[in-house]
Amino acid sequence: MPATRLAKNSIALAGLAIVALYLLAILVSLVWLPFDPVKIDAEHLLEAPSLASGHLFGTDEFGRDILSRIMKGSLVSLVISISATALGSVVGIFMGIWAGYLGGRWDHWIMRLADVLFSFPSLLLAIFVMAVLGERTYNVVFAIGIVYIPQFARISRGAILTIKPAEFVKAARSSGAGSAYILFRHLLPNILVPIIVQISLSLSVAILLESSLSFLGLGVQPPYPSWGNMLSSARKVMVIAPWTAVYPGLAIVFLVLGFNLLGDGLRDILDPRLKNVK
């Protein structure tokens, strides 16, 4: 059973534990934060991390507690990553399975569209979309979601093509099942393994893309904290206050690592054939 295999896979378990820790931090941040993450505190500018003051990760150039801002920022990072991955995967899977199932002209045009979207490096496409839509938080979801559409389209199309000739599909068709029924009832459940793995890895890349956009000033706008914009403002003061740059970066690294561990472990668990693919 997958559940017991999950328990035995230390990589996946470690990833799950890290992600769970962040979810816990988000839940806590909804009801309690050590300090106000937005309010300026002129008496505690750029204080080094210390237990005595209660600022465990120090304060930034406006005297705001960095731990509180990281906790507050984890919500926006995670919500954006999950929404963007959901958007990209739903649209991409839909395109991919229709292309793979129908074949012919549909397949040709849908996959050409995916090819065109694939012609932009992901970060460039996201930056371009943000430049066009304007720097608003919900636009980040579109910018990253668009990047994922061709990826999910290719993966699900490839998976459909490998199982389309299977006996059970022919059986369903000869017993009179319609295309939509076969697609969603018989084919989709059978291609979930590569998709689940891709979702986990996409979440990790989404965190990196969101923080890059916010770092460049194109994502989440200050004073609302996000890990990317915290690092952006830290650049001006990090030489005298390195903690302003170190902790938000570590927050990104650990969550991304968590999703990567989870995705890598899930690949082992769910499909041994995929083990050597990447």
Add this chain to the structure above:
Amino acid sequence: MGRYIAKRLLSLIPVLFGVSVIVFFLVRLIPGSALQMYMGTQVEASPAQMEELKRIFGEDRPVPVLYLEWLGRLLQGDFGVSLRTGRPVLPDIASRLPLSLELTLMALFLALLIGIPQGIFASLGRRPFWDLANRVIGLLGLSLPQFWLAALMVLAFSGFRGWIPMGNFVSFAANPLRNIQMLLLPSLAIGIGLAAVIMRYTRNSMLEVLQMDYIRTARAKGLTRRVVILRHALKNAILPVITVAGFNTGYLLGGAIVIEEVFALPGMGRLALYAIYQRDYPVIQGIVLVIATLFVLVNLLTDLIYALVDPRIRLDSGGKH
């Protein structure tokens, strides 16, 4: 091979056409016309001047017509004029392209230099602990945000300016040694993620090859471990690694955009960011087109190299399925 190359080159045309459509029409989605943005920075205009400006900005013609006009000019190498500086876009991009390309190539080189030996090493010691450690290191490499790594490098070396010069950029032509010194850290920041990917592929590919019969034969006939690994195994294991490195080169170019900003390097990425901050759309369009075209060409080149090395691909009608 000639026919295969011609076929692949032809297949680029619809893709690049699609790219141009997206770049053109996405920019049209922006609220407020280019003329309004232009007028925002200018003094009042008389009605006659307004008519003239409307004609220049194409507000008197339908959008598909404007697209065809735009495409026609693009094909003649005219990428339009910057809304801010009034200068033609293409020469500005061309003067900054070499630095971004140099960064990308150095990043690729460093990624291969770090990733391949590390991957070979990881495929040899197969004790469970080392296996796990190598996997976690590989995944950690994938998890580092490039811009954060770059910022930490700036921080770490701010005390040693003499070793790693920052500040005023020196071109390769002016002073090769100093130029490479300056680009070393930025390209490392860009390439480390790809190094991790390459390491993982090299390891997996080596593990597959090392199980094969011909490797056992080579060992059995008395060749040393070193010769078997480097001459016999690596030669076959390296092929998928080259492909992965090739397909990821375009992403390095994207990474260069952010890293140039952190290290204050005057490349194409910085030009793009300033254009975005100032809503200078002709410049943004130009850069996106240039990078997407390069990206598609690099991918094609990777395909061709692969086909050159592995003749089986050419017989497979060149389909990318």
